[in-house]
Amino acid sequence: MTAQRLFEAVDATWPAAAFKQLGPFVLRDGQGGGKRVSAATATGPVQSGDVALAEGAMLDAGRTPLFMIRPEDQELDAMLQDSGYNLVDPVNVFQSRLNRLTDIPLPRVTAFCIWEPLAIMEEIWVKGGIGPARLAVMARAKTKTGILARWNEKPAGAAFAAVHDNICMVHAVEILPEQRRQGVAQWVMRAAAFWGQQQGAVEMAVLCTKSNTAANQLYSSLGFEVVSDYHYRQKDAQGA
Structure with missing residues (x-):
């Protein structure tokens, strides 16, 4: 089973209230349901301007900016770390x-x-x-x-x-x-x-x-x- 299938199953079996594509990010509206349904995830290469756009959209919606980082997101991870984002809640996928x-x-x-x-x-x-x-x-x-x-x-x-x-x-x-x-x-x-x-x-x-x-x-x-x-x-x- 590929990791992509697993993460797709996560979205389907523990779904956000709404999904929105913004540049290379999928933004989730969790309506208070926790990090998993509220985090943004990257769907392609990300530039610093993309992060700022996603960050602004989350702030405009009244949410603290939050990004999920998967194994393929190392460049984004480093970018966020350099921008003052803290690492939170490492999770194993079994x-x-x-x-x-x-x-x-x-x-x-x-x-x-x-x-x-x-x-x-x-x-x-x-x-x-x-x-x-x-x-x-x-x-x-x-x-x-x-x-x-x-x-x-x-x-x-x-x-x-x-x-x-x-x-x-x-x-x-x-x-x-x-x-x-x-x-x-x-x-x-x-x-x-x-x-x-x-x-x-x-x-x-x-x-x-x-x-x-x-x-x-x-x-x-x-x-x-x-x-x-x-x-x-x-x-x-x-x-x-």
Whole structure:
């Protein structure tokens, strides 16, 4: 699978409210849904004037200028660094063949695929900082499901999965603190795999900040491999 396909799947399964092409940049309107749906990305060679144009458009829209930097964007990265943009939130892009996660049947009443989300799922997400603006991002995806996990006969976690181009991407994995370190997250991922298989997906992908050691270890233990990465460049509000 190419990195381009993965990043296209990111846009489709965790979509911004609007996309706008401005010179060599795609600008995203995230409507408060987080960096991933608010960052500008380059679609070709960039000059300093292009950065200024994109920066101005984001400021005019009331947003702090924010750029996503992928492996092919090294020149842009250096340009932004020289202009005072800070490096923020390095992220690993994990990928696996979906059938690596469908080799073990799900235990009964362990994970359920549900859309629309139940109130308890929204409560779990809110506790992890995933509020209404990110729920609106989920609602914009086309082929999607929420996942509710149960453990010790109680709600244990929630996640969101969506499919694009035969890729099942998992987002917003949140396990309640008292239910962690008991294997709940792996069952969430396996439930997503079984659901994705039913939608015709053959690959799985998940994004994880590099600072989240436990989650990175979990995905590696399930057979996921890091196939790409990205980070953001952003000025603080005063600098912008």
